[in-house]
Amino acid sequence: MRILVDMHCFDCDTTEGINTYLKGLYSELIKIENITFVFVAEKIEKLKLIFGTPNNIIYVPLSNKGRIYRLTLEFPLIIRKYKVDYAHFQYTSPFIKNCKNIITLHDILFKDYPSLFPLSYRTIRDFMFRLSAKRSDILLTVSEYSKERIAFHYNIPRGSIYVTPNAVSKEFAECDIDEAREFVKQKGVDKFILYVSRIEPRKNHITLLKSYVELELWRKGYKLVFIGRKTIDDAALDNYLDNLDEEIRENVLVINQTNFANLIKWYSAAGLFVYPSLAEGFGIPPLESVVAGASTICSNKTAMSDFRIFENDFFDPNDKEQLKSLDRKSTRLNSSHRSLS
Secondary structure, eight states: OEEEEEOGGGGSSSOOHHHHHHHHHHHHHTTOTTSEEEEEESOHHHHHHHHOOOTTEEEEEOOSSOHHHIIIIIHHHHHHHTTOSEEEEESOOOSSOOSEEEEEOOOOHHHHOGGGSOHHHHHHHHHHHHHHHHHOSEEEESSHHHHHHHHHHHTOOGGGEEEOOOOOOGGGGOOOHHHHHHHHHHTTOSEEEEEESOBSGGGOHHHHHHHHHHTTGGGGTEEEEEESOBOSOOHHHHHHHHTSOHHHHTTEEEEOOOOHHHHHHHHHHOSEEEEOOSOOSSOOHHHHHHHHTOOEEEEOSGGGGGOGGGGGGEEOTTOHHHHHHHHHHOHHHHTSTTOOO
């Protein structure tokens, strides 16, 4: 059997949920020696560093001609050339179906939270996601929450949707804390609050930023660090940042990209990790933060409400006052050497 896997997400320098999902899933599956895996991406050498070069992996380079070319022509040609039995795609499959398809539909949050997504984004993705899900031979998602919403909106039987949840790499638990602190000091940072996420309205950076400003945490020596690339314009966040006093603005760092090893160091050195997202299909960063050893508080909305490990460290991301007071309410945070207190 041959399984093709679209690995083009690894062509980006950032590490996001899809990368984590594919790395975790296929690091284990490639141990099945009687299955040949066809891994496809532009940056083949990067994939080899992640998955190695066992005999049952064929690495196939993608062109850089863009998404439309990839979906209309390139993948169908690769599938035919390598006689692929199953092809695994994230969210969207090629327009031409010439083998059995595995689709992981991580979420369809734009269906329940349309105000958080542009109309063009909702329209295109709804059409492509629905079509890909309906045509799939195996449909996967990452949480019970997403399973319920996909079944509801796309009228797909729950029993035909399988949950393959995200997990956290053991590397997050293996970082040397002194090395991590030295790394962030070289970036001009000592004490800081961290949020790792793509930048778009549903991620709710604005509430965390306003809480940081109103609590005057920069006066206590804390910086606020956002790590993640912008995927949807967030005018409210941009305007708020642009109008901050220079004394405050210089304490807010927005880092577009960082590699996996350095991301772990940021987590490990953080004084507090805050995850104020309004909606997630899974939401892996707060779990990565916990494994890395950082004190963590997390939104209690959508799929994140399943994360029982946070106990009293949940908060309503729509309630800024609750977020501002949570570090004082939480016994676990107050007892931590990394607390803001």
